[in-house]
Amino acid sequence: MTASQRVTLAEIAAEAGVSLATMSKVLNGRTDVAPATRARLEEHLARHGYTRRSTAQRSEFIELVFHELESSWSMEVIEGVEDVAHAAGLSVVLTVSGDRHEPGPEWIDGVLRRRPAGVVLVFSDLARKYREKLRSRGIPFVIIDPAGDPSPDVPSVGSANWSGGLMATRHLIELGHRRIAAITGPEDMMCSLARVDGYRSAMNAAGLPIDLALIRFGDFHPDGGETAARELLALDDPPTAIFAGSDLQALGVIAAGSAAGLHVPDDLSVVGYDDIALSRWMSPQLTTVHQPLRRMGEEATRLALRLADGVVPDTLRMDLATHLVVRGSTARPRG
Amino acid sequence: MTASQRVTLAEIAAEAGVSLATMSKVLNGRTDVAPATRARLEEHLARHGYTRRSTAQRSEFIELVFHELESSWSMEVIEGVEDVAHAAGLSVVLTVSGDRHEPGPEWIDGVLRRRPAGVVLVFSDLARKYREKLRSRGIPFVIIDPAGDPSPDVPSVGSANWSGGLMATRHLIELGHRRIAAITGPEDMMCSLARVDGYRSAMNAAGLPIDLALIRFGDFHPDGGETAARELLALDDPPTAIFAGSDLQALGVIAAGSAAGLHVPDDLSVVGYDDIALSRWMSPQLTTVHQPLRRMGEEATRLALRLADGVVPDTLRMDLATHLVVRGSTARPRG
Structure with missing residues (x-):
């Protein structure tokens, strides 16, 4: 389907029997539309595979989501994401979801309002309904070290x-x-x-x-x-x-x-x-x-920004190399 | 000075010989005003001690600024800030300034655009010019473990x-x-x-x-x-x-x-x-x-939110208690 054949938001609104204004509110994550209506209109958006055309307005944010921050691990990933975002003139919105498998429902509304350039999820997974919401708004997402086995169309950065x-x-x-x-x-x-x-x-x-x-x-x-x-x-x-x-x-x-x-x-x-x-x-x-770890944060953010710019990368799955560092905690066995 | 006596933004704009629209742009951190003009208008705002009246529009953000993220230290502070922000329905924008003494100039423009409910700085200090900019926009800030000796009117959270x-x-x-x-x-x-x-x-x-x-x-x-x-x-x-x-x-x-x-x-x-x-x-x-550490992050965020709500706390300086934890790295000296 070429761009000219794409269904417009107005057409989807008409089909759903709501005003364009209501449809727009749902698209922008506004919460002043009844939940049942929002759910119904999301279905219309998903059914048509609606994708917002890129607007002239540039985003200010990269969203970074962790399920937990406890480990020393997280810090290096944050540094990598921060570095690349900063160089691109973007600010990092950090969310700790507390759930390994998906961020909470209020998170997705916030993301739709903030319209970030991209979303980077660490050690998490993203439920299908959230992926569809992000896709329909043209917000790319990349998963670092996905918890589950992501489908081939889910961009991810891991290591070997x-x-x-x-x-x-x-x-x-x-x-x-x-x-x-x-x-x-x-x-x-x-x-x-x-x-x-x-x-x-x-x-x-x-x-x-x-x-x-x-x-x-x-x-x-x-x-x-x-x-x-x-x-x-x-x-x-x-x-x-x-x-x-x-x-x-x-x-x-x-x-x-x-x-x-x-x-x-x-x-x-x-x-x-x-x-x-x-x-x-x-x-x-x-x-x-x-x-x-730091480079995984950097590469995930770069991939999200490339996707936001409409670049189609050769592969959506990147695994960075690992290597052994021999120090003092290993030795020949006794005897 | 009571609220009714306060100088309005229109009056400051008239005094400075610019339109209210231009003055508004400067107030909102927009960069489409020439730097020299912005600097001059900031002086007018500072001279009048202008403070934006709280608007009905609620902020979406808490700004959290670190000068570095390297230590395991930072993680616990972030968790505390995230927890309180999340409970208040706010998202955390994380900035790593790379400079112990103050975040960079592009940071302050971003903050003025985002209009956070408050700013929490860790291990940093804030130059007078930045403090004045935040004050004139009615954005409170709190410093955790201030690097220097903050003046008594700088809200801060430390430990004993x-x-x-x-x-x-x-x-x-x-x-x-x-x-x-x-x-x-x-x-x-x-x-x-x-x-x-x-x-x-x-x-x-x-x-x-x-x-x-x-x-x-x-x-x-x-x-x-x-x-x-x-x-x-x-x-x-x-x-x-x-x-x-x-x-x-x-x-x-x-x-x-x-x-x-x-x-x-x-x-x-x-x-x-x-x-x-x-x-x-x-x-x-x-x-x-x-x-x-975690509680320092929590208290700093709570203090910023109270200040944003116009509450005047009894003291702007809070020092949380410390205590000794005896484990295995200390013993009586030999001999």
Whole structure:
């Protein structure tokens, strides 16, 4: 369908039996239209695949949405987004959704009112109804490290999680470890699954058996790492090395090791994931997989701005490279 | 002066020899007025102490400005600001200024356009010209942990830095330490000075001599702590305990101790400051002064919103209490 054939907002309003003014209010996220009417008019917009034509009025904002801010992780992503937004003359509106799977309903109304140049979601997912609302207003969105498996038409920026898991495990194998455990993140997150699959492949490639008792799911926080490590270290045949899945989980693993009287790295080798700024200041300095968090924030924002400018990129899915950083928390096994 | 006596924007425009439309543009941060004209009209506004009367139109934003985002510190403040803003139905616009002393000139234009309910600045200061611009638009601002010594009419939220320095040092004295060093933050920040003054008072109260060689200024980052600790530990009569001034500096102190073959806490006691979320996950768990970072963010935002509502608080300066958290990085000195 060419631009001239596109249905106009006035035509959709007429079809729905409302005034153009009412239709406009819904398009702009105004809340002075009854909820039932808004829902009905949204359906009309979605059915026609209506997309607002770009207006001369330039947006002032980039929307950045986190489901939580707890980790040191978030800070580096924010810096990357802020940098690119600032260079483009845009301000960052930061929302903490509190829900890993989608921001709340009042959020989408705010976004439609603010008309940002683009939306960057971290570690989240966006319900179909929200995607449709953004699409019909011509507001592009990009997901960083999507929680679920996004459909191919959802723009996203991630990192090479599988390779990261593979490199971390291969490093431990090369040091001579055979009983190697893996603690990854929540079971419903793609990055968790990819990291542990990398672990499995490294074990398989080295001809080492995979013991399911040595694979655990955590929460990407220190608590999750500590709980899983305590269980692992209490096994009859405990691991001599643990791939901790994240730097924060590695802190929990080191604490559990310490509580069990084990010294890292002499008695227990630990590999983190992320390479947060503090990982080189931990005791011992953490061997970890570097994930380019800041660059992920930058690239996601650049992608959103390119989409806002009407550029169609070659691919909507970008995975940045990861690499292993060897520091002091890994060593040859004893004996 | 009562409201009826207040000079109107039209009167100021007439006095300045411009149209009301031009004067309005300047008031709203529009950049389509020549810079020289804008500067001249700002002077007229400032001279009359013009304050925009509150309009029926409710603001959508709280502006949050950091000079840097590097530390784990920032995250907890952001969470506090976000929580209160969200509860008030406001969105947070986050700016990283990159300059400890004031945000850039393009920032103020953006703020005037966005007309936030209030501005919260962290660890920053606001130049007089910016304060006047905000005041003339009726936009309140609150500074968290002001870098300099703010004038009494600048609303600010801090914490009891002096008491924190006192408690940290007294704890080390009670453990039996006599050679106690203090590393504080940058010399031009009030919180740095207050913390080290608390250290001095605790030493004085215990009748211990103050050795100026044992007092250092850092940067509140791990590097600063490491550099200062390396120098302290190389002294002929090195300290047996170090009050590190911040948790991040404590990480650097522990690293320097480790490099010098010293075990914390057996050979060297270390006290941090802040009690960031990770401090209980460090090895050893960090003894530190708890600063209510999240609550500081909340209170600053509440104060800004009260000021926006025209409430005149009893005091514009609020200092929240600090307390000592004893964990594993402090012990009696050897011998």
